[in-house]
Amino acid sequence: MTAVAPDTRGQRAGVDVDVDAIVIGAGFSGVYMLHRLRNMLGLSVRVLETGDGVGGTWYWNRYPGARCDSESYVYCYMFDKELWQQWEYSERYPEQDEIRAYIEHVAERFDLYRDIQFNTRVTAATFDEANGTWTVSTQNGDRLTARFVIAAVGTLSVSNTPKFPGIGSFAGETYHTGCWPHRPVHFVGKRVAVIGTGASAIQAIPRIAQEASELTVFQRTAGYTLPANHGPVPEVVKRARKADYEGIKRRISESAAGFELSFLEKGAAESTQEEVNAELKTRYNQGGFGIWLGGYLDQFFTQDANAKIRKFLEDRIRERVNDPATAELLVPKGYPFGVKRVPLESHYYETFNLPHVHLVDVKSNPIAAITPTGLRLSDGTDYEFDTIVYATGFDALTAPFTNIDFRGRGGRRLEEKWAEGPRTYLGLMSAGFPNLFTITGPQSPSVLSNMTVSIEQHVELVSRIIADMADRGADTVEATREAEDAWVAHNQEVAEATLFPTAATWYMGANIPGKPRVFLPNLDFVGPYRAKCDEIVNNGYEGFVFDATITQEVVA
Incomplete structure (x- = not known):
């Protein structure tokens, strides 16, 4: 893909928007997504980040001993050979401060800070069916419009504290x-x-x-x-x-x-x-x-x-x-x-x-x-x-997405749609929510993989879809209900053939009272999952619809 002039706001959608794409989160996913969309596709992009720095998981998790379990030479971006050759972590497993320094280096190296808005928590995003755009609202009272929303919110970003009686009474x-x-x-x-x-x-x-x-x-x-x-x-x-x-x-x-x-x-x-x-x-x-x-x-x-x-x-x-x-x-x-x-x-x-x-x-x-x-x-x-x-963990995989009030076609809330468990196609999109992408979302390999590898694959897939939309002259893309149903069923069938569902784990949502007990990540493995995604794209985007008008009955 070759870079084009970045001033492309609203040109393809036929309506005015603040930016082409809003990315929620400035961790590994959000930083790379900004680079791909702005520096490689030439789109106007705004990243909205709750914290006051980049890093995502590694911005928030600063507890004693915080360290990555992936070895340092693979816990990094691989999209740029020179970047990979030049950066060097000090030891086998990088500590939190080194990982955060690495992401800060990447943001500076690719001039990303100018399009990241810190101290900004996204509270809601609503799809406008009349013009095919999203309106994103923040806790600060901001309202921004965009053609695309990319939820790069992480999988382990909503901490869980059990509701012990008297929890607020401790004096220490x-x-x-x-x-x-x-x-x-x-x-x-x-x-x-x-x-x-x-x-x-x-x-x-x-x-x-x-x-x-x-x-x-x-x-x-x-x-x-x-x-x-x-x-x-x-x-x-x-x-x-x-x-x-x-x-x-x-x-x-x-x-x-x-x-x-x-x-x-x-x-x-x-x-x-x-x-x-x-x-x-x-x-x-x-x-x-x-x-x-x-x-x-x-x-x-x-x-x-x-x-x-x-x-x-x-x-x-x-x-x-x-x-x-x-x-x-x-x-x-x-x-x-x-x-x-x-x-x-x-x-x-x-x-x-x-x-x-x-x-x-x-x-x-x-x-x-x-x-x-x-x-x-x-x-x-x-x-x-x-x-x-x-040290009581997280409301994993789904809560980072459902804690934001996403509303798709017909005003339907993502939280309502996922009430009995996540419903996605490839862990990347959910039917009835056009132009909304969930990076390493539930029902993708995500937490069962080295996250940086899965993040790069998803970010590159999203940028390819958006680039191909321009070639097609399409305004919207979304998963079909049929493809989503098949993927949800496939995800559970693969899990049920293993021993994974036999344990009460956060992979099953078992650590959160009342959370549906379904297997949340995907067990196809990184390589085969990537090959499946490539096959779908090469076959004309099986399971995706471009510029479709999907009725309420289809996404209900």
């Missing part, structure tokens, strides 16, 4: 890992509670333990983890990677999850426990996702195969935790390995060997209330703290 300091203060937080000499043991807690707990005089972790469900084996990357490895840009880019785009990992040909079910142990030990010592996303594929489909993986990992926990009772609490129970998010950890289990760190099971004895001095369990046990850290 409270924090949520998903919305950490942009100032130093100190725990020296303090009695600290951490509620939750998910991905953010697993990173934060070892760091908080280094400062706190006493740390008590309240765990509802133990999770499987894998060692990160974090540290500097050897120079010889760096040089080899720099020389293989094209190969790395191709392999991660064709892979299962956006990494240079591939599953073993022989399954765990047809291997002995000893063979499985030997295979997994190598990957365990290497660190990273090699056991989860580069081990045995049949672990996702059969309990027999999965049990062998669990046996290996559970033995590692018992080896690393000194107290047998604590170790048993940390051993996951009641669900298969790999169907919950598998975080990477650094010294997590060893932290519970420290005398001032305590683990409390709140599955058998739930938290009954937050009190002015701490919290109380159901059996009446009271704990006193100076600080409470809520």
Whole structure:
């Protein structure tokens, strides 16, 4: 695609608009979307961002130990070879501040800041059927019109705090890992509670333990983890990677999850426990996702195969935790390995060997209330703290989109349409909402992949659709009801063939009371999903309608 003059407002739509496209969010998705639409297609674009800086997830998540679980050489944009060659993270897994610095560098490098409006929360967006445009409203009272709206709002951007009785009564300091203060937080000499043991807690707990005089972790469900084996990357490895840009880019785009990992040909079910142990030990010592996303594929489909993986990992926990009772609490129970998010950890289990760190099971004895001095369990046990850290996760995948009052054809709200679960085509569009794109939305690989790979694929697909609309002379594009129905059904069928639905996870919406229990991401894997999207485009955009007038009956 070649750049054209950027002053194209309203030319194709036949009506005046403020900008051609409004992008909601200035994380990895929004920053790249702005570059593609403005610098490559020549459109006028405005990015609206709630925070006062770029970064998205990495702007908000500043808790102690916040770090990416994807290796640094693939947790970055691959669209520009020179950018990829020149930027270098300091270690194997980039920390939050480095990732934020990287996105800031990209925004400066491609002159993006001038079209990003910070401190602006989008509250609503309404489609005008008469002229095929969107009106976007903000909390500041602004109203902007555009032909296209791209929701680059992220998948884990709406934090979840359980509604404990008395939650506002605590007199000490409270924090949520998903919305950490942009100032130093100190725990020296303090009695600290951490509620939750998910991905953010697993990173934060070892760091908080280094400062706190006493740390008590309240765990509802133990999770499987894998060692990160974090540290500097050897120079010889760096040089080899720099020389293989094209190969790395191709392999991660064709892979299962956006990494240079591939599953073993022989399954765990047809291997002995000893063979499985030997295979997994190598990957365990290497660190990273090699056991989860580069081990045995049949672990996702059969309990027999999965049990062998669990046996290996559970033995590692018992080896690393000194107290047998604590170790048993940390051993996951009641669900298969790999169907919950598998975080990477650094010294997590060893932290519970420290005398001032305590683990409390709140599955058998739930938290009954937050009190002015701490919290109380159901059996009446009271704990006193100076600080409470809520590491209680997010209302994932759907809430970032439904928290905005999107209204499509006939004034129908997206939240209403998704009341029983998301309804999308490719996780990219929803029928009845023309020219609205959801980057890495529900029912796309998104959170089951290296996000930067999936983000680039979606952003490039959206920019291709918009460019092809110009060639067609089209004003609107949207998914058909039939294509959407088929994709929703396909998404669930693929998930139900696996062990994923057997666990109560945020992949299933199970962490949010009242949220429909449907599988939210897509399990086709990154490479096959990309190939499917390419096939759809090459076949004349199967499942999409350009310039269509779709009746209320079709989208009801």
